[in-house]
Amino acid sequence: MTERTKKVKMLSPVMKRNNMIAVQNRKTITDSKLLCINLISSPGAGKTTLLERLAERLGGRLAVIEGDVQTSRDANRVNRAGSYAFQIETGGSCHLDAGSVSEALQEMKPFRDEWEFLVIENVGNLICPSGYFLGEHITAGMLSLPEGDDKIMKYPALFTRIDTLLLNKIDLEAQLRFDLKRAENECRSLNPDVSIYRISAETSQGLDELIRYFESERTQVYS
Amino acid sequence: MHELSLAVEVIHMAEGELVPGFSLKRITLSVGMLSSVNPDSLQFCLESLLEQKGHRSVQLELNRIEALLLCRDCGIQYKTADVYEPCPGCSSFHREVLSGRDLIIDSVEMTGEE
Ligand SMILES: Nc1nc2c(ncn2[C@@H]2O[C@H](COP(=O)(O)OP(=O)(O)OP(=O)(O)O)[C@@H](O)[C@H]2O)c(=O)[nH]1
Numbered sequence: 001m002t003e004r005t006k007k008v009k010m011l012s013p014v015m016k017r018n019n020m021i022a023v024q025n026r027k028t029i030t031d032s033k034l035l036c037i038n039l040i041s042s043p044g045a046g047k048t049t050l051l052e053r054l055a056e057r058l059g060g061r062l063a064v065i066e067g068d069v070q071t072s073r074d075a076n077r078v079n080r081a082g083s084y085a086f087q088i089e090t091g092g093s094c095h096l097d098a099g100s101v102s103e104a105l106q107e108m109k110p111f112r113d114e115w116e117f118l119v120i121e122n123v124g125n126l127i128c129p130s131g132y133f134l135g136e137h138i139t140a141g142m143l144s145l146p147e148g149d150d151k152i153m154k155y156p157a158l159f160t161r162i163d164t165l166l167l168n169k170i171d172l173e174a175q176l177r178f179d180l181k182r183a184e185n186e187c188r189s190l191n192p193d194v195s196i197y198r199i200s201a202e203t204s205q206g207l208d209e210l211i212r213y214f215e216s217e218r219t220q221v222y223s
Numbered sequence: 224m225h226e227l228s229l230a231v232e233v234i235h236m237a238e239g240e241l242v243p244g245f246s247l248k249r250i251t252l253s254v255g256m257l258s259s260v261n262p263d264s265l266q267f268c269l270e271s272l273l274e275q276k277g278h279r280s281v282q283l284e285l286n287r288i289e290a291l292l293l294c295r296d297c298g299i300q301y302k303t304a305d306v307y308e309p310c311p312g313c314s315s316f317h318r319e320v321l322s323g324r325d326l327i328i329d330s331v332e333m334t335g336e337e
């Protein structure tokens with residue numbers, strides 16, 4: 001018997017297992033012709049308020065997965081506004097992963113025929129959710145004006161990855177010194193193909209355009 | 224604090240490579256600049272978990288990897304540790320991230336008798 005050392009070259013992304021489950025999620029979502037959006041922002045940026053406004057407009061066409069640390073408050077809000085909402089209680093976790101979404105999808109079955117859009121409200125956090133692909137078609141990052149126009153460069157991991165930037169609380173523009181052009185330019189400098197929408201979940205400004213964007217993305221995916 | 228869930232996954236993957244009779248000796252990781260992983264926090268989580276799971280004196284090597292960017296204006300690729308920096312070729316900010324987003328297990332070393 002001799003003491004031996006072995007070295008195994010792996011070069012494996014630690015997200016490998018997450019991403020494999022995410023690919024299965026994508027298949028489940030695609031089989032039902034849903035367009036899936038992963039909505040990420042800091043706490044209080046307005047994710048649930050936006051979902052309430054979308055629920056009022058889309059009703060039965062929208063299904064929502066809520067990732068709340070505790071309580072099912074956000075799911076109840078979306079429900080009252082007119083759309084189906086499924087609650088994942090993350091039990092303290094700072095992000096959703098593909099596995100928890102996969103379990104939610106199983107429990108949501110059978111999917112309703114009328115569903116066209118599935119929005120996943122991620123846990124309020126600009127850092128932790130940014131590495132976890134859930135199977136979505138569109139990763140949307142929301143930044144609200146009161147948070148400040150310097151946040152894009154402070155959280156590059158998220159803002160280089162998103163497909164869509166939602167600048168929310170645009171109704172407060174007059175009261176705040178938020179340089180919209182600066183934020184938009186900084187986001188494009190990290191992420192040249194990002195699409196950007198200025199919205200107010202409070203006054204519904206910009207929401208018709210946002211819904212048209214989701215509709216046209218869905219048409220593209222399933223045509 | 225998603226570093227804890229990442230540490231759990233790293234150890235799970237490393238254990239998956241273990242040959243019977245061998246024990247973990249070293250884990251080498253590449254931490255991408257844009258992975259949103261804090262190396263110190265990951266190291267701390269790994270050390271705590273390894274000890275808890277009875278893996279003694281495992282060496283951890285965490286290497287920070289710069290981001291690789293592609294300039295959309297002049298076409299050069301460049302590495303940077305600082306995404307505030309413009310393209311070194313043409314000073315453009317019009318660029319695309321090619322890599323630097325991942326946390327990767329490069330290799331696992333183990334010792335044992337055979
Ligand atoms: N003025 C203004 N206020 C808004 C807007 N959107 C949301 N709010 C307010 O912002 C606060 C937080 O909104 P939520 O929708 O609960 O935020 P959230 O992102 O879901 O928060 P978490 O789920 O806790 O991460 C509420 O008081 C909303 O009324 C907006 O467009 N304009």
Ligand SMILES: [Mg+2]
Binds near residue numbers: 047048049074121
């Ligand atoms: Mg919410």
Ligand SMILES: [Zn+2]
Binds near residue numbers: 297298311312
């Ligand atoms: Zn250039």
